[in-house]
Amino acid sequence: MRIDRCVCHGVTFEEVKRHCDAHPGCGFEGVTDALGCCQSCTMCEPYIRRTMRTGQVVFHQVITARDEPAIRG
Numbered sequence: 001m002r003i004d005r006c007v008c009h010g011v012t013f014e015e016v017k018r019h020c021d022a023h024p025g026c027g028f029e030g031v032t033d034a035l036g037c038c039q040s041c042t043m044c045e046p047y048i049r050r051t052m053r054t055g056q057v058v059f060h061q062v063i064t065a066r067d068e069p070a071i072r073g
């Protein structure tokens with residue numbers, strides 16, 4: 001299993017990482033508003049949060065909000 005994007009909006013976690021690298025401190029809502037990801041089912045939210053926290057952009061297991069809770073807006 002390879003999980004590397006917000007499927008609903010076709011935005012990769014690599015794009016999320018690039019945006020965060022270019023806009024330090026943008027916050028979760030800042031990146032999702034800017035890229036248009038995580039606006040529908042929101043199943044990608046914990047992956048995006050982990051990308052923002054660790055820089056990881058490809059995942060091979062399911063991550064839930066319990067695994068990667070929101071710590072900032």
Ligand code: FES
Nearest residue numbers: 006008041042044
């Ligand atoms: S996978 Fe990102 S909103 Fe559905």
